[in-house]
Amino acid sequence: MKSLGHGANVEEMASLYGKNPKEIIDFSSNINPKVPEVLEEVLKEALQNAKAYPDIHYTVLRKSIATYLSVKAEEIIVGNGATEIVYLLMKTLNNKLQGGTLGVMNPTFSEYERSSRLSGMQIKDLYLTEAGNTFEINQAKLAESLDEIDALFICNPNNPTGHVQDLTGIIEILEAREKLLIVDETFMEFVAEEEKLSLVNKISQYKNLIIIKAVTKFFGLPGLRLGYGVTSNKTLLEGMYNYKEPWTVNSFAEALTPKFLEDKAYIKESKAYFIKERERMMNTLSEIKGLKVYEATTNFILIQLFEKTASELKTNLFKKHNMLIRDASNFKGLDEHFIRVAVKSEIENNQLIAAIREELNHELY
Amino acid sequence: MKSLGHGANVEEMASLYGKNPKEIIDFSSNINPKVPEVLEEVLKEALQNAKAYPDIHYTVLRKSIATYLSVKAEEIIVGNGATEIVYLLMKTLNNKLQGGTLGVMNPTFSEYERSSRLSGMQIKDLYLTEAGNTFEINQAKLAESLDEIDALFICNPNNPTGHVQDLTGIIEILEAREKLLIVDETFMEFVAEEEKLSLVNKISQYKNLIIIKAVTKFFGLPGLRLGYGVTSNKTLLEGMYNYKEPWTVNSFAEALTPKFLEDKAYIKESKAYFIKERERMMNTLSEIKGLKVYEATTNFILIQLFEKTASELKTNLFKKHNMLIRDASNFKGLDEHFIRVAVKSEIENNQLIAAIREELNHELY
Numbered sequence: 001m002k003s004l005g006h007g008a009n010v011e012e013m014a015s016l017y018g019k020n021p022k023e024i025i026d027f028s029s030n031i032n033p034k035v036p037e038v039l040e041e042v043l044k045e046a047l048q049n050a051k052a053y054p055d056i057h058y059t060v061l062r063k064s065i066a067t068y069l070s071v072k073a074e075e076i077i078v079g080n081g082a083t084e085i086v087y088l089l090m091k092t093l094n095n096k097l098q099g100g101t102l103g104v105m106n107p108t109f110s111e112y113e114r115s116s117r118l119s120g121m122q123i124k125d126l127y128l129t130e131a132g133n134t135f136e137i138n139q140a141k142l143a144e145s146l147d148e149i150d151a152l153f154i155c156n157p158n159n160p161t162g163h164v165q166d167l168t169g170i171i172e173i174l175e176a177r178e179k180l181l182i183v184d185e186t187f188m189e190f191v192a193e194e195e196k197l198s199l200v201n202k203i204s205q206y207k208n209l210i211i212i213k214a215v216t217k218f219f220g221l222p223g224l225r226l227g228y229g230v231t232s233n234k235t236l237l238e239g240m241y242n243y244k245e246p247w248t249v250n251s252f253a254e255a256l257t258p259k260f261l262e263d264k265a266y267i268k269e270s271k272a273y274f275i276k277e278r279e280r281m282m283n284t285l286s287e288i289k290g291l292k293v294y295e296a297t298t299n300f301i302l303i304q305l306f307e308k309t310a311s312e313l314k315t316n317l318f319k320k321h322n323m324l325i326r327d328a329s330n331f332k333g334l335d336e337h338f339i340r341v342a343v344k345s346e347i348e349n350n351q352l353i354a355a356i357r358e359e360l361n362h363e364l365y
Numbered sequence: 366m367k368s369l370g371h372g373a374n375v376e377e378m379a380s381l382y383g384k385n386p387k388e389i390i391d392f393s394s395n396i397n398p399k400v401p402e403v404l405e406e407v408l409k410e411a412l413q414n415a416k417a418y419p420d421i422h423y424t425v426l427r428k429s430i431a432t433y434l435s436v437k438a439e440e441i442i443v444g445n446g447a448t449e450i451v452y453l454l455m456k457t458l459n460n461k462l463q464g465g466t467l468g469v470m471n472p473t474f475s476e477y478e479r480s481s482r483l484s485g486m487q488i489k490d491l492y493l494t495e496a497g498n499t500f501e502i503n504q505a506k507l508a509e510s511l512d513e514i515d516a517l518f519i520c521n522p523n524n525p526t527g528h529v530q531d532l533t534g535i536i537e538i539l540e541a542r543e544k545l546l547i548v549d550e551t552f553m554e555f556v557a558e559e560e561k562l563s564l565v566n567k568i569s570q571y572k573n574l575i576i577i578k579a580v581t582k583f584f585g586l587p588g589l590r591l592g593y594g595v596t597s598n599k600t601l602l603e604g605m606y607n608y609k610e611p612w613t614v615n616s617f618a619e620a621l622t623p624k625f626l627e628d629k630a631y632i633k634e635s636k637a638y639f640i641k642e643r644e645r646m647m648n649t650l651s652e653i654k655g656l657k658v659y660e661a662t663t664n665f666i667l668i669q670l671f672e673k674t675a676s677e678l679k680t681n682l683f684k685k686h687n688m689l690i691r692d693a694s695n696f697k698g699l700d701e702h703f704i705r706v707a708v709k710s711e712i713e714n715n716q717l718i719a720a721i722r723e724e725l726n727h728e729l730y
Contacts, residue, residue, distance in 0.1 A: 050617075
C-alpha cells in the first residue's frame with residue numbers, strides 16, 4: 001500500500017526527520033480529540049466481547065444505530081469504517097450497471113475514486129465552484145453533466161473544503177432522472193444545522209439515496225473502525241451483503257458503539273465545542289497575512305497559502321514545531337498552495353496558529 | 366448476510382429457544398478459552414492507540430509478526446482476520462488468471478469457495494480420503510486433478526477434520542507444475558509438531574507458496590480481528606496491496622498483537638494445554654457408544670454420530686444443557702451425522718462429554 005494519497009502519517013514523517021512520533025501534534029487527521037468518558041468503564045466489557053466472534057449479523061449494533069438515527073435496523077449496514085461501505089457500494093453498483101459511470105464532486109476524499117476504479121466503474125470528475133471563502137455545487141452545471149453519469153458521490157460536509165450544503169434540490173433532480181445519490185455524511189455530526197442538513201430523515205422518501213456515516217471520527221476513536229450505510233433501497237442493501245466479507249467489524253467497535261451513541265451529554269458538549277472553537281480558530285487564522293481561510297462547518301479547516309507552498313509550510317511546521325498538517329495539494333481541483341488543519345484542543349490550536357504566523361510572517365521575528 | 370454457512374451463532378439460537386445467551390457454553394467456535402495475562406495491562410495503551418488512525422502501512426505490526434515467524438517484514442501482509450487475506454488473494458488470482466480454477470480440498474472452511482466465486486474464479490472440488498480415524502490428501506489422486514486447476518487451497522491443520530499433514534511432497538509437485546499452493550495455517554500453533562509441519566520456513570524456497578495465518582484464534586480473541594499472509598512472491602503481494610482497502614486492521618489489534626507474540630510463556634503453556642486436553646477429551650469421548658472420534662491435532666474435534674443426526678444432538682444439547690456445538694453437516698463431503706466441538710476448559714469439556722453421553726446413551730439414565 002505505497003501511495004494511497006492520504007498524505008504521510010506521523011510515524012513516516014518522524015522517521016524521515018529523526019523525531020519521536022509521540023512528540024508530534026497531528027493536525028493532519030480530522031478526529032475529535034476528546035473521547036466519551038464512558039469509554040474506560042466499558043473497555044473491560046468490550047474485552048470480554050472480543051473473546052468470541054462478533055455477531056455475524058451485528059443485530060444489536062444495527063439496532064443501536066437505528067435508534068440513534070430514528071430509522072429501521074434493516075436500513076443499516078455496518079462496516080470496517082465508512083471505507084468498507086464505500087467499497088461494497090462500488091462493487092454493487094458496478095455489478096448492477098456493468099461498467100457504469102460515477103460522478104464525483106471534487107475536491108474530495110480519494111477513496112471514492114479508488115474504490116470505483118477497482119470495481120470497474122468509470123469516473124466522471126465534477127468540480128465544486130469557489131464562491132467567496134467557500135465552495136459550493138453549481139446546480140445548473142451539475143444538471144448538464146447528468147446524462148454522463150449513473151450515480152453521484154457527494155461528501156457533505158465535504159472533506160477537505162469543510163463546507164456543507166443543503167442537498168434537497170439535488171436529490172430531487174437526481175430522483176427525476178433515476179440516478180443514485182450517495183452522500184458521505186461522515187462529518188455531519190460536527191455541523192451546527194445537522195438536523196436540517198442531514199438527509200437521513202429523507203431515506204424512506206427517496207429510494208435513490210444512500211447515506212454513509214462513521215462513528216469513530218466524531219467519537220475520537222478512528223482506530224476502532226466503524227462506519228455504516230443507511231438506505232431504504234433493499235436491492236442495494238442485498239447487493240452489498242452479497243459482497244460483504246464476514247466479521248469485518250471488530251468486537252470492540254461492536255461493544256463500544258452502542259454506549260457512545262447513547263451518550264447524549266458527550267455528543268452535545270463535543271458539538272458545542274467544535275462550533276465555538278472552529279469559529280475562534282477561523283477568526284484568528286484570518287488575521288494572519290499570506291493566507292485565506294475557508295468557512296468550516298466541521299472539525300477541520302481548509303487554508304490557501306498565497307506565497308508559501310503547502311509542502312514548504314508542512315515541512316517547516318514539522319521540523320521546527322513538531323506539528324503535522326495535511327498538504328492538500330493532491331486533492332483534485334486544489335493546487336500546491338492548499339493545506340488542511342484539524343481543530344484540536346484550544347491549547348494545541350493556539351500553538352498551531354502561532355507557528356503558522358511565525359512561518360508565514362517571519363520578517364516580524 | 367443471511368446464510369454464510371458458518372452455523373448459527375449463540376445469540377440466534379438463544380433467541381430461538383428463549384434462553385439467555387450468557388448462560389450458553391459455546392463449543393461451536395474454535396477459540397482458545399484463555400487469553401494472555403498481559404492483555405488487561407496493555408488495554409489502556411491500546412485505547413490510546415485507537416485515538417488515531419492505524420498506521421496505513423502497519424510497519425511495526427508487520428515487523429513484530431516477521432520476528433515471530435523469522436521471516437522478513439516485507440513478506441507479511443496483514444488483514445482483518447485471515448478472511449481478508451483470503452478475499453484479497455482471490456481477487457488477485459482472478460485478475461492474474463482472468464477466470465482460472467481454484468482447487469479446494471474438502472471438507473473445509475467455506476470462505477475459500479465464497480471468496481473465489483465472488484472474485485470470478487471457478488471452483489474444482491477435491492476431497493480428502495478417510496483413513497481410519499483421520500482424513501488425508503491422496504497424493505496420486507491429487508496429481509490426476511492438477512491439469513484442471515491453477516491453484517490449490519489447503520487448510521492445514523484442516524477445519525473441520527482436525528488432521529494435519531506434511532505438505533512437503535505436495536508443494537514440490539505443485540512447483541514442478543507451476544501451480545500456486547495456498548495453505549491456511551490458522552490452527553498451526555495448536556499442533557505439537559508445528560515446527561516440522563508449518564511451511565513458513567519454506568517460503569523463501571518456494572515462490573509458488575503463500576501461507577495464511579491468524580493471530581486471534583490462538584490468542585483467544587477472534588473479535589480482535591487479525592490475520593496475515595506470508596509469501597516471498599512479490600508479484601502476489603503487490604497484487605493484493607492493489608486491492609487492499611485502507612485501515613482494515615483496527616488499532617486494538619495493531620497495539621495488542623506485538624505483545625501477544627512476545628508472550629512466549631503463554632504460547633508454550635497454551636500449546637501444552639491443548640496437546641494434553643484434546644488427547645484426554647478424544648479418549649473419553651471414544652468410550653461413548655454411538656459415535657466415532659476423529660484424531661484431532663488442534664483445538665477442535667470432529668465426531669461422527671452413528672444414529673442421531675447432528676441437528677438432533679445440537680438441538681438437545683442446546684435446549685437441555687445450554688451448550689452450542691457446530692453441526693458440521695454443511696461442510697462439503699460430510700453428511701448430517703457430523704459434529705465439531707471445541708476444546709475448552711477441563712470443567713466445560715467434562716460437562717460436554719457428560720451431556721453427549723447422556724444424549725446418545727439415554728437408555729442408561
